[in-house]
Amino acid sequence: EVQLLESGGGLVQPGGSLRLSCAASGFTFSNYGMNWVRQAPGKGLEWISLIIPSGASTYYADSVKGRFTISRDNSKNTLYLQMNSLRAEDSAVYSCAKADYGDYGILHIWGQGTMVTVSS
Amino acid sequence: DIVMTQSPDSLAVSLGERATINCKSSQSLLYSSNNKNSLAWYQQKPGQPPKLLIYWASTRESGVPDRFSGSGSGTDFTLTISSLQAEDVAIYFCQQYYTTPYTFGQGTELEIK
Numbered sequence: 001e002v003q004l005l006e007s008g009g010g011l012v013q014p015g016g017s018l019r020l021s022c023a024a025s026g027f028t029f030s031n032y033g034m035n036w037v038r039q040a041p042g043k044g045l046e047w048i049s050l051i052i053p054s055g056a057s058t059y060y061a062d063s064v065k066g067r068f069t070i071s072r073d074n075s076k077n078t079l080y081l082q083m084n085s086l087r088a089e090d091s092a093v094y095s096c097a098k099a100d101y102g103d104y105g106i107l108h109i110w111g112q113g114t115m116v117t118v119s120s
Numbered sequence: 121d122i123v124m125t126q127s128p129d130s131l132a133v134s135l136g137e138r139a140t141i142n143c144k145s146s147q148s149l150l151y152s153s154n155n156k157n158s159l160a161w162y163q164q165k166p167g168q169p170p171k172l173l174i175y176w177a178s179t180r181e182s183g184v185p186d187r188f189s190g191s192g193s194g195t196d197f198t199l200t201i202s203s204l205q206a207e208d209v210a211i212y213f214c215q216q217y218y219t220t221p222y223t224f225g226q227g228t229e230l231e232i233k
Contacts, residue, residue, distance in 0.1 A: 035222075045162075045170065045213055047222040059220040062121075095169055105217020106160055108181070110169035 002026040002109045004096050009114030016086050016118070022079035022096030022111060030054075030074035033104035036081050038092035039113070048094070049081065050104055064090075086118045122146050122216050126225035132233040139201040141228045143214035148194045149177075151218070158218035161190055161199045164227075165210045173212075174199065206232065 008020040022034070036048040049070040050059040058070050069082040079096050095113035100106035123146040133139040149157045157177035162170035172181045174190035177197055187202045201208055209232060214225040 044227050045215075045224040047215075047220075047224070050220060050222075061221045100175070103158070103217060105158065105215075105220075105222045106172070106175045107162075107170070107215075108172050110171075112169055 002098065004098060004109060004111030006094065006096055006111045006114040009094065009116045011117045011119065012086055013120050014087060014118055017082070017084045018086065018116060020081040020083065020094055020114060020116075022081075024077045024079065024096075024098070027098070029072075029077040032101060033099035034070075034072060034079045035097045035099060035104070035107060036070060036079075036094060037097055037107070037110070038090075038094045038116075040089075040092040043092075046092075050099070051079070052104065083116070086116075088118050091116060091118045121221055122149075122218065122223050124214055124216055124223050124225040126212075126214060126228050128228060129226065130229040130231065132231045133201075133204045134233045135206065136203050137233075139204050139208070139230055141199045141212050141214075141230070143192075143197045143199070143225050145195045145197075145216055145218075147218075149197075149216050149218045150194055157193050157197070158216055159190075159192070159197050160215045160217060161188075162213045162215065163208075163210045164213065170213060201230075204230075204232070 003025045005023045051070045067085045071080045093113040097107040098109040127142045159177040161174040164170045178190045211227045
């Protein structure tokens with residue numbers, strides 16, 4: 001069974017940092033692109049970032065570019081999101097999502113998410 | 121960025137009746153290389169992550185009931201639930217994956233009338 005389990009969320013002050021992790025199981029992690037998507041409480045979905053299977057290329061939403069870094073460790077089947085210079089508007093549930101084998105934007109499987117709250 | 125606009129924002133349909141949700145993109149999602157539209161539909165129930173229902177505008181994800189269907193091309197797309205069941209109460213989102221940044225519609229809340 002394909003599973004994605006996020007961790008690392010919590011309460012952080014504005015300007016602070018957090019690193020989120022997404023542990024993958026049930027599939028060959030190194031063969032698939034991976035995405036991060038966030039959802040503020042009661043709001044819609046916002047795509048944040050994509051990393052291709054090899055990790056050689058990454059893509060970001062303008063709202064996080066220069067502050068967030070996506071990475072992956074294929075030997076550990078784990079996806080990461082390093083979040084720096086956090087703002088109140090970054091408060092949301094952050095979910096990782098496994099992409100389609102042939103197209104990185106088709107999000108077949110999502111994790112349950114981890115909550116990030118940015119507040120003083 | 122490609123803007124995705126759904127209509128209506130909310131919808132109430134009787135059990136067994138048809139539900140139709142529309143999604144419009146600010147530019148064409150049709151890939152000339154494969155003649156497919158880069159449009160997906162997701163269902164989100166309270167407290168759960170989104171679930172992929174439809175991709176390439178009309179391809180049903182494995183395990184999704186056949187009462188769910190997607191149609192449309194270019195900039196105008198539709199998700200249809202042919203006979204609404206109680207378990208279909210959820211928020212539905214469309215998403216374009218034609219280009220990054222991938223973008224979602226604002227969501228349509230589907231309820232039972």
